Amino acid sequence: MQEPSGRPVTIAQVARDAGVSIPTVSRVLNGSAPVAEETRRRVDASIERLGYHPNPMARGLSRGLSDVVLVILPNITQPSVNLRLAGLISVLRETPYELTLVDLEHPDSERKRHLADIVARHHAAATVIISLPPSTADTLQLLRQAAPVVLVDVRSDAFPGDGIDDIAGGMIATRHLLGLGHRRIGFVGDAEDRFIGNPASANRRHGYEQVLFDAGIDIRPDDIALAPHGMDTAKAAALDLLDRSDRPTAVFAASDVQAFGVMDAARSLGLDVPGDVSVVGFDDIVTARLVGLTTVRQHLEVSGVRAGLRLLELLGQPLPFEMPEFPELELVTRSTTASPGDAHPIRSMAAALTGAAASEKEVSTAFDPAFGRDERIPRRK
Amino acid sequence: MQEPSGRPVTIAQVARDAGVSIPTVSRVLNGSAPVAEETRRRVDASIERLGYHPNPMARGLSRGLSDVVLVILPNITQPSVNLRLAGLISVLRETPYELTLVDLEHPDSERKRHLADIVARHHAAATVIISLPPSTADTLQLLRQAAPVVLVDVRSDAFPGDGIDDIAGGMIATRHLLGLGHRRIGFVGDAEDRFIGNPASANRRHGYEQVLFDAGIDIRPDDIALAPHGMDTAKAAALDLLDRSDRPTAVFAASDVQAFGVMDAARSLGLDVPGDVSVVGFDDIVTARLVGLTTVRQHLEVSGVRAGLRLLELLGQPLPFEMPEFPELELVTRSTTASPGDAHPIRSMAAALTGAAASEKEVSTAFDPAFGRDERIPRRK
DNA sequence: TTGTATGCGTTATCAA
DNA sequence: TTGATAACGCATACAA
Numbered sequence: 001m002q003e004p005s006g007r008p009v010t011i012a013q014v015a016r017d018a019g020v021s022i023p024t025v026s027r028v029l030n031g032s033a034p035v036a037e038e039t040r041r042r043v044d045a046s047i048e049r050l051g052y053h054p055n056p057m058a059r060g061l062s063r064g065l066s067d068v069v070l071v072i073l074p075n076i077t078q079p080s081v082n083l084r085l086a087g088l089i090s091v092l093r094e095t096p097y098e099l100t101l102v103d104l105e106h107p108d109s110e111r112k113r114h115l116a117d118i119v120a121r122h123h124a125a126a127t128v129i130i131s132l133p134p135s136t137a138d139t140l141q142l143l144r145q146a147a148p149v150v151l152v153d154v155r156s157d158a159f160p161g162d163g164i165d166d167i168a169g170g171m172i173a174t175r176h177l178l179g180l181g182h183r184r185i186g187f188v189g190d191a192e193d194r195f196i197g198n199p200a201s202a203n204r205r206h207g208y209e210q211v212l213f214d215a216g217i218d219i220r221p222d223d224i225a226l227a228p229h230g231m232d233t234a235k236a237a238a239l240d241l242l243d244r245s246d247r248p249t250a251v252f253a254a255s256d257v258q259a260f261g262v263m264d265a266a267r268s269l270g271l272d273v274p275g276d277v278s279v280v281g282f283d284d285i286v287t288a289r290l291v292g293l294t295t296v297r298q299h300l301e302v303s304g305v306r307a308g309l310r311l312l313e314l315l316g317q318p319l320p321f322e323m324p325e326f327p328e329l330e331l332v333t334r335s336t337t338a339s340p341g342d343a344h345p346i347r348s349m350a351a352a353l354t355g356a357a358a359s360e361k362e363v364s365t366a367f368d369p370a371f372g373r374d375e376r377i378p379r380r381k
Numbered sequence: 382m383q384e385p386s387g388r389p390v391t392i393a394q395v396a397r398d399a400g401v402s403i404p405t406v407s408r409v410l411n412g413s414a415p416v417a418e419e420t421r422r423r424v425d426a427s428i429e430r431l432g433y434h435p436n437p438m439a440r441g442l443s444r445g446l447s448d449v450v451l452v453i454l455p456n457i458t459q460p461s462v463n464l465r466l467a468g469l470i471s472v473l474r475e476t477p478y479e480l481t482l483v484d485l486e487h488p489d490s491e492r493k494r495h496l497a498d499i500v501a502r503h504h505a506a507a508t509v510i511i512s513l514p515p516s517t518a519d520t521l522q523l524l525r526q527a528a529p530v531v532l533v534d535v536r537s538d539a540f541p542g543d544g545i546d547d548i549a550g551g552m553i554a555t556r557h558l559l560g561l562g563h564r565r566i567g568f569v570g571d572a573e574d575r576f577i578g579n580p581a582s583a584n585r586r587h588g589y590e591q592v593l594f595d596a597g598i599d600i601r602p603d604d605i606a607l608a609p610h611g612m613d614t615a616k617a618a619a620l621d622l623l624d625r626s627d628r629p630t631a632v633f634a635a636s637d638v639q640a641f642g643v644m645d646a647a648r649s650l651g652l653d654v655p656g657d658v659s660v661v662g663f664d665d666i667v668t669a670r671l672v673g674l675t676t677v678r679q680h681l682e683v684s685g686v687r688a689g690l691r692l693l694e695l696l697g698q699p700l701p702f703e704m705p706e707f708p709e710l711e712l713v714t715r716s717t718t719a720s721p722g723d724a725h726p727i728r729s730m731a732a733a734l735t736g737a738a739a740s741e742k743e744v745s746t747a748f749d750p751a752f753g754r755d756e757r758i759p760r761r762k
Numbered sequence: 763t764t765g766t767a768t769g770c771g772t773t774a775t776c777a778a
Numbered sequence: 779t780t781g782a783t784a785a786c787g788c789a790t791a792c793a794a
Contacts, residue, residue: 006527007445008504010787021765026789033790036763051522053501057441058787061770064388066438068481076457077467086458089484098503100449101482103470120434122479123389141432146387231667260671286612287668290641391771402781407773417779439771442786766793775784 009052018046029054056098068098069311070124072115074131074198076103078229079257079285080300084130084152087304094320095312100124104132116141119149126311128152130304131198134159148314152307153200160310162303162326166200169296169329170207173252173280176294176331178215180339182250182278185212186223186241188234188262189254201229201254204282208252223248234261235268242269242277249277249340256281256288256295263291263336274338284332292335299327390433399427410435437479449479450692451505453496455512455579457484459610460638460666461681465511465533468685475701476693481505485513497522500530507692509533511685512579515540529695533688534581541691543684543707547581550677550710551588554633554661557675557712559596561720563631563659566593567604567622569615569643570635582610582635585663589633604629615642616649623650623658630658630721637662637669637676644672644717655719665713673716680708 011029015022020039027033028043035043046052060066069092073081092099102118116138119127127142130152134142139158142149151161177185187208190201205224212219225237234253241247242265253259259281266277273279281288284297302324309323392410396403401420408414409424416424427433441447450473454462473480483499497519500508505528512534515523520539523530532542558566568589571582586605593600606618615634622628623646634640640662647654654660662669665678683705690704 008501008526012787022787023766023789024764027764030789034763039763051501053498053504055442055504055787056502057438057447057504058770059789060438061436061442061772061786062788062790064770064789076470077463082458082463086484089457089482090486093484093486099482101470101480103467103474105471105474117434120389120432121437123434123436123438145389231671260668264671287641287671290612290645290668291672393771403771404773404782405780408780411773413773415779420779436771439786440773442770442788443772443774445773445786764794766791768789768791770788770790771786773785776782778779778781 008055009050011052011054014043014046014050014052017050018043066123066125067096068100068122068124070100070102070119070122070127072102072104072118072127072129072132074104076101078131079287080153080255080283081131083285083300084304084307087301087306088128088130088152088308089304090301091305091308091312091320095317097125114138119147120145126150126315128307128311129154130307131200133198148311150307150310150314152303153198160314161307163200164298164329166203167207167210169282169298170204170252171211172207172329172331173204173282173296174208174211176333176337177250177252177278177280178211180250180278180337182248182340183217184223184248184250185217186225186248186251187254188225188227188238188241188251188258190229190258191226204252204254229255229257231257231261231264234258235265236261238262238265239269242266242271247277250279250337251277252280252282254282256283256285256293259293259295259336260287260291263293273336278337278340280337288332289334294334294337295332297330297332302326389436390431392433392435395424395427395431395433398431399424447504447506448477449481449503449505451481451483451500451503451508453483453485453499453508453510453513455485456610457482459512460668461534461636461664462512464666464681465685465688468682468687469509469511469533469689470685471682472686472689472693472701476698478506495519497526500528501526507531507696509688509692510535511688512581514579529692531688531691531695533684534579541695542688544581545679545710547584548588548591550663550679551585551633552592553588553710553712554585554663554677555589555592557714557718558631558633558659558661559592561631561659561718563629563721564598565604565629565631566598567606567629567632568635569606569608569619569622569632569639571610571639572607585633585635610636610638612638612642612645615639616646617642619643619646620650623647623652628658631660631718632658633661635663637664637666637674640674640676640717641668641672644674654717659718659721661718669713670715675715675718676713678711678713683707 011022011025015025020043024035024039025043027035028040056067073085076082089099100122115129115132115134119142124147126147127149129149133154143158149159151159153163154161155163174185187205189205192202209219225241227233227237238261251262253262259279262279263273266273271277281293281295283300284295288295305324306326309319312319392403392406396406401424405416405420406424408416409421437448454466457463470480481503496510496513496515500523507528508530510530510532514535524539530540532540534544535542536544555566568586570586573583590600606622608614608618619642632643634643640660643660644654647658652658662674662676665676669676686705687707690700693700
């Protein structure tokens with residue numbers, strides 16, 4: 001406890017204090033070679049008394065590899081991203097690795113575009129990239145470096161990581177609405193970024209379009225509204241969609257956050273949900289249950305956990321626990337969807353109000369019962 | 382682009398490639414000394430061609446200080462914590478500092494208790510501690526080390542950082558309910574952790590108790606329910622509170638997340654909010670608006686921004702922008718509170734349903750108009 | 763079982 | 779304006 005104020009204690013000070021050489025201290029620190037019991041005790045005592053902690057930079061330099069895992073993500077306040085990160089953290093917590101966080105926030109901005117450069121700059125032991133698809137150039141450069149890369153929420157032939165089948169997810173949501181009898185179904189999703197954008201929203205839309213096409217339903221161009229990701233931007237987009245006499249009777253939003261924006265828009269227009277408009281989201285974030293949102297559930301935290309475990313495998317580290325299965329998408333039916341005929345304002349108000357209560361008995365089905373298992377669903381491996 | 386596969390390029394390789402000495406490369410890298418224009422160009426070309434990036438560990442070792450800012454927080458999925466962190470990130474993004482994240486997740490667990498040890502282990506340039514009050518022992522140890530420490534959401538004489546006046550916040554919320562005519566007001570907050578717990582919940586409760594005391598109202602012990610922080614735990618606690626015939630007519634929750642739990646509990650009991658129970662939260666997180674929650678707004682992101690700027694000051698770095706004021710607490714009145722007499726189920730359902738719409742015209746007042754500015758409010762400086 | 767010597771990649775202090 | 783040379787704190791090969 002007599003730690004000299006100011007600069008940190010070094011291994012040399014410990015060695016001097018214990019009356020041994022530096023490598024001996026290093027040996028008791030790392031157990032890299034046998035040390036006499038008596039010596040070890042003296043060293044341990046000095047370490048304790050001086051309050052010594054090895055300098056990670058020196059250690060990393062000497063060993064030729066750092067103990068940091070670099071995590072790059074688009075925006076930590078986005079609930080889906082946040083949950084994936086939480087899953088990853090829960091794994092790394094059980095390991096000697098540190099976590100360095102890079103939040104791009106505006107991944108589309110010019111100077112932040114080069115994932116590979118960010119990775120190169122950090123000299124980390126490994127990198128996890130969440131919800132950001134590397135460009136071709138990034139991929140080539142990332143493959144050339146030695147440190148492993150794991151992707152979350154993105155599919156790639158170049159790197160390990162699991163992405164969900166967004167197309168199938170879009171189909172699940174749309175089939176649900178179709179099964180309820182809706183024929184005019186709108187879509188609210190991400191404005192596409194040609195360069196670095198996550199294709200999830202676009203793929204969910206493809207699923208939506210496919211199902212409507214198969215059902216022989218034409219999609220009106222103005223039933224699709226795109227905006228940068230976020231609740232307020234989605235609300236604005238949804239206003240375009242809903243503030244018309246010939247509005248759709250249902251909306252599929254590419255994420256729960258955007259579904260919230262749609263609900264907000266509906267309410268500000270005096271439209272009842274689901275009386276006047278049904279809304280389906282995607283993700284099943286924590287607050288979805290609170291507002292009774294019907295949504296397609298994906299297991300966000302598990303994706304982070306699996307990424308962490310994959311990383312440890314690649315680093316040759318023992319896994320703190322077994323790799324969990326990656327659960328399939330499933331529809332969670334709550335109270336923001338109903339048949340278009342069921343427009344009993346008061347009753348549906350009551351239903352929405354008790355939405356959270358209803359969620360306790362909520363039904364989860366991978367596919368809408370009205371359709372059952374459908375073999376035509378294209379399962380991308 | 383011909384970067385040799387495998388290990389990263391070193392400064393030595395660049396020097397050889399450019400036909401200069403290592404220190405010369407270092408000079409063009411850091412501009413630490415004049416370099417001939419012609420030489421500089423050759424070096425820059427080599428750097429570009431080899432894809433060289435300085436090794437941060439070596440750089441840190443040599444300079445005697447790292448470029449990482451250590452951030453310690455209790456749980457990144459907690460919306461308030463998440464937003465504070467986002468504010469901090471937005472500042473650090475404009476600087477050369479990296480961010481290393483330590484998420485304690487269960488700060489009460491034995492082995493994770495010693496903030497000072499975590500700090501010592503990392504040898505960071507500076508540390509930010511979010512929503513975790515250092516113990517006395519931690520404080521002493523943290524003061525002894527050279528790297529600056531900034532707190533967020535915690536007040537301390539030892540370290541800079543701003544915490545809000547939680548007692549006043551609790552008073553604002555309780556006065557609002559009192560002004561509506563409630564006389565039986567419950568409280569749902571954090572179960573207290575004697576060692577490392579954040580005192581925010583307890584202080585908000587003190588404000589609540591003070592206001593009721595001043596109003597001559599006795600608080601029944603079973604009108605106060607405490608549970609570990611979280612929506613589900615708060616729901617369970619609220620069930621104890623509300624599943625009685627003599628339940629309170631209003632509940633003040635120590636955070637929005639807990640208010641959500643209370644609302645969930647009310648709904649699962651078939652109670653209308655605000656018809657049967659009014660609910661007030663604390664924080665005004667993003668989703669509060671969505672569900673129309675009346676709450677005490679604090680500016681979470683600003684707290685992170687200010688912490689980041691304080692840090693830069695302490696590190697002698699230029700500030701990327703001016704230090705924003707720290708806004709005062711304010712009551713945001715939405716649709717989860719009403720007078721206890723106003724129990725018109727259908728009407729209040731409709732009100733709740735259109736809560737988000739109502740939020741567009743929401744009234745923000747620092748104090749309930751019924752009370753006006755109250756000089757008796759103890760302002761802890 | 764322990765100590766000596768060397769190297770990790772970079773910056774800083776000198777001379778030249 | 780540039781190049782030797784010596785740190786920075788630690789780990790490892792080798793010798794004792």
